[in-house]
Amino acid sequence: MSFVDRRVETRPSSGEAPFGLNEVFFSRTDSRGVIQAGNYVFRRVGAYSWSELIGAPHKVIRHPDMPKGVFSLFWETIQRGEAIGAYVKNKAKDGLYYWVFAVVVPCQDGYLSARIKPSSKLFDEVRGLYAKMLKREKDEGASPEDSARYLLDWLAGQGYENYHQFAAHALSQELIARDQGLGNQPHARVRELTSMLKDAETLVEETEGLITDFDAMHTIPHNLRVLASRIEPSGGPVTVLSQNYGAMSRQMSDWFAAHVMGKNSNFAKIKSSVNASLFVEGMARILIECDNQLQEERRSMGEADMEAERDILSNLVKEQVKRSEEGMREVDGEASRITAACQIMHRHFLGLSSTRVLLKIESARLTDSGETLADIIDQLGGFQERISRRLDRIGKLSEEIRMLEQ
Numbered sequence: 397m398s399f400v401d402r403r404v405e406t407r408p409s410s411g412e413a414p415f416g417l418n419e420v421f422f423s424r425t426d427s428r429g430v431i432q433a434g435n436y437v438f439r440r441v442g443a444y445s446w447s448e449l450i451g452a453p454h455k456v457i458r459h460p461d462m463p464k465g466v467f468s469l470f471w472e473t474i475q476r477g478e479a480i481g482a483y484v485k486n487k488a489k490d491g492l493y494y495w496v497f498a499v500v501v502p503c504q505d506g507y508l509s510a511r512i513k514p515s516s517k518l519f520d521e522v523r524g525l526y527a528k529m530l531k532r533e534k535d536e537g538a539s540p541e542d543s544a545r546y547l548l549d550w551l552a553g554q555g556y557e558n559y560h561q562f563a564a565h566a567l568s569q570e571l572i573a574r575d576q577g578l579g580n581q582p583h584a585r586v587r588e589l590t591s592m593l594k595d596a597e598t599l600v601e602e603t604e605g606l607i608t609d610f611d612a613m614h615t616i617p618h619n620l621r622v623l624a625s626r627i628e629p630s631g632g633p634v635t636v637l638s639q640n641y642g643a644m645s646r647q648m649s650d651w652f653a654a655h656v657m658g659k660n661s662n663f664a665k666i667k668s669s670v671n672a673s674l675f676v677e678g679m680a681r682i683l684i685e686c687d688n689q690l691q692e693e694r695r696s697m698g699e700a701d702m703e704a705e706r707d708i709l710s711n712l713v714k715e716q717v718k719r720s721e722e723g724m725r726e727v728d729g730e731a732s733r734i735t736a737a738c739q740i741m742h743r744h745f746l747g748l749s750s751t752r753v754l755l756k757i758e759s760a761r762l763t764d765s766g767e768t769l770a771d772i773i774d775q776l777g778g779f780q781e782r783i784s785r786r787l788d789r790i791g792k793l794s795e796e797i798r799m800l801e802q
Contacts, residue, residue, distance in 0.1 A: 407443065413492035415441045417513050417577050420685045424708070426506040429454045433705050435686065436693045443489040454509075459487040463529035465543025469559060470500070472544075477502050479679060481563035483514060483522045495519070497570045499679045503712060510682045516573035518566055525550055560668075564593075564675035571678050583681060589674040592800045596667040596727075599734075599793040603656060603663070606786045610649035613779040617642030620755070620772050627769070633758045634769070641751045641776070648744050656737050666730050666797075669723040676720040683713045731794040738791035745784060752776050 407414060421437035431449050439446060442457050449456070458467075462485050473480040479501040486494055496511035497519075529546055532538040538546070548559060556562040568590050575582050620638035628634055657663050687709040690702065752773065759769040 407490065407492065411492060413441050413443070413488045413490075413494040415494045415496075415513050417515060417574060420510060420512055420682055420689055422508060422510040422683075422686045422709070423449075423454065424503060424506065424508045424705070425454050429507075431456075432506065435690050435705075437689065441488065441494055442486070443492070448489070457486045457488070459485040459493055461485050461493070461526070461530060463526050463533055463543055463547075464540040465529050465533065465538070465545075465547050466526070468540035469544040469547065473559075474500055474502060474507055479675070480559075481567045481675065481679070483519060483526070483566070484511075485526075495523075497567065499567065499675075499682055501679065501712060501716070503708060508708070508712060510679070510686050512570060512574060512682060514570050514573075515577050516566075516569040518569050522566075560675070561671050564671045564678070567678040568674055571681065585677050586674070586681070588800050589670065589677055592727075592797055593667070593670045593674055595793050595797050595800070596670045599790060599797070600667055602786055602790050602793065603734075606783060606790065607649065607653060607657070609779060609783050609786065610645065610652075613645055613776070613783070614642065614649070616772060616776050616779065617645065620769070623769055623772065634755060637751055637755045637758060641748065641755065644744070644748055644751065648741060648748070651744075652737065652741060656734055663730060663734070666727055669727045670797075673720045673723045673727075676716045676723070680713050680716040680720070683709055683716070687713070728798055731797045734794040735791050735798070738787045738794070741787055742784070745780065745787075748780060752780065 415437075419437050421435050421441065423434035423438050424432045426432055431452050431454055434449065439449060442449070444456075466482060466484070470480060470482060479499065481497065481499045484496050484498050486496060488494065495514055497514040498509050498511045500507050500509045525547070529538075529543050532546060533540075533543050551559060551562050554562075556565070568586050571583055571586050572590075574580075617638045620641075621635050624632060624634035624638060687706055690706055690709070755776075756770070756773050759773060
């Protein structure tokens with residue numbers, strides 16, 4: 397053990413353990429959660445010796461204030477071989493506590509957990525949520541599974557589709573708040589992916605709105621045909637044009653649904669892929685910082701091999717970066733396909749607009765049509781304009797996503 401390891405560090409007698417915003421730490425466990433290695437900050441913040449940590453279950457640092465529902469969700473996720481991020485309150489040996497935002501990733505035959513100090517506004521909200529979860533578990537006897545469902549329901553009420561979406565958002569917010577707190581330049585890639593995720597969310601909303609607009613528009617040609625049958629001979633020009641318009645708009649709607657949102661489309665994956673890449677990018681950044689800090693520490697890691705641990709961290713970073721790149725290639729391909737689809741739809745709109753002009757001309761020749769027929773045709777014009785604007789926005793969002801991906 398080095399002289400630096402033997403020195404006595406000043407700690408408060410109660411409250412929060414010393415853990416700097418600039419610090420990161422990690423620990424690695426086997427598949428059962430038994431600690432295999434960690435860095436100096438992990439040992440120092442927890443106030444344990446290496447002999448007390450290596451070979452001990454990771455729950456040795458678990459704080460009683462942590463709701464069991466969080467760990468239920470935690471283990472369910474990592475045992476599926478998926479990474480996860482979560483806010484966790486830990487307990488040091490001397491009774492002090494410390495909060496972390498932890499990212500946990502499957503590693504060799506176990507897991508590696510890397511942590512930063514949380515400081516975002518979201519962190520305050522989550523602490524309030526955890527307090528409610530803990531109260532339900534203690535006062536109402538809620539099981540860990542019920543408590544986890546309560547957490548997921550709360551997230552759904554906040555607009556998150558699933559826990560993974562929340563974890564990616566939380567990690568990005570913590571990294572952004574951390575950079576601000578340290579006076580660092582914002583991490584460019586995290587900022588870009590955060591913007592890309594907002595674009596992807598808006599893209600989903602606009603595309604679903606487009607399908608809704610098409611569905612609403614389908615009733616108008618039918619109303620035109622009904623009205624035309626009263627004021628012109630059977631098979632008259634307005635009736636025929638109405639039928640043509642209805643058929644064309646239906647074909648356009650079906651084509652867009654099939655080619656953008658159909659079974660051969662990855663449209664639904666755009667948002668989830670960007671979300672996953674945001675989480676992976678943030679996780680890779682923390683792992684890189686862990687590696688850098690490990691190199692700077694040059695302190696004893698107990699029985700663990702420092703260079704071996706650095707190799708593990710390096711390989712994990714490479715794996716995560718590769719995953720992010722693969723996800724972004726999928727997003728780029730899908731965004732490109734949507735842009736092309738919007739261009740095709742705009743060309744179809746020329747034919748639709750021409751048919752509407754002919755309808756207007758024919759309706760003007762029907763002296764008994766009154767204002768009703770013209771009003772209905774004007775409604776078509778309003779829908780066309782609305783759909784055209786949506787197509788423009790969808791195309792623009794797709795291009796912005798592609799530009800951010802570069």
